[in-house]
Amino acid sequence: MRKLLNEELHRMEVEAFKTAAKIPVVIVLDNVRSMNNTGSVFRTSDAFRVESVFLCGITAVPPHKEIHKTALGATESVDWQYFLHTGDALVQLRKNGYTVCSIEQAEQSIMLDSFPVEEGGKYALVFGHEIRGVEQAIVDMSDYCIEIPQYGTKHSLNVSVSAGIVIWEFFRKLSATIG
């Protein structure tokens, strides 16, 4: 099996990406501390054609050398906005018809593999601080909590890995929308 060269992958240019169909998903980063994680979320959002990334609170915004290290240019293709308060982002999203899902371990959280992603639905997926997770006040404003089932010794996954898994799961179920 011959490995393909980058040019054989026929990826789209940034300009084409801007107007290409997206999956109806917005990623909300609620006070994510690490620029490594933020950059990685951009790169994953590029790969799976996420609509937009909302950067909130202490989450750093591009352009920044540390974000670029893991985003590798995906901050140019993927749309983003900054909000000082995560709550303001959620108010706007709900007004625009998005179902708000915090990725958290909470009472009544739904396991990722059981969460019913609906065709025609629009989803905002909220990821929180590396230690504190999503703030309780933001969880309280959410329609659902989605939990990634975990069976080991540690309490959580890296933020960029959690985002990768959840975005992939939503992409699998919504990718018909990008043809």
Added chain:
Amino acid sequence: MRKLLNEELHRMEVEAFKTAAKIPVVIVLDNVRSMNNTGSVFRTSDAFRVESVFLCGITAVPPHKEIHKTALGATESVDWQYFLHTGDALVQLRKNGYTVCSIEQAEQSIMLDSFPVEEGGKYALVFGHEIRGVEQAIVDMSDYCIEIPQYGTKHSLNVSVSAGIVIWEFFRKLSATIG
């Protein structure tokens, strides 16, 4: 929805993890440069009860401060071995009945969501260097190449994110084995 405290998650202790049922998956890191990525793979492998992580070539081994930053102790729970040559790891795995799958974009690669994970199968999943990917010689020794479908401007995902997505997908399909 009240967020759960860490102690309410009832994660297992390291000793219990050692003897707990695992999914029949070994992760092979073929010359992964970043200790951040290696640590993150350990943390994900802990969450989804991966059998073992095989660290090959230039891939750093624990204990190391830089691995610990992202593994956060998962190098204590998850079994691992070091191989100077990735090929030697693959020879051992094939001898022990593992189907070897390189995660690569190659001619005849199978898209992740289409790959038939079989009950009763044992899988070695090979992830490569951050820039070069899995070496062609290692791809040549593999039974399959699995590709994560990507629809953006960039050519690949971060190694730790790729590993998260692929491990999650195999876990979803094999988790019946851990009851």
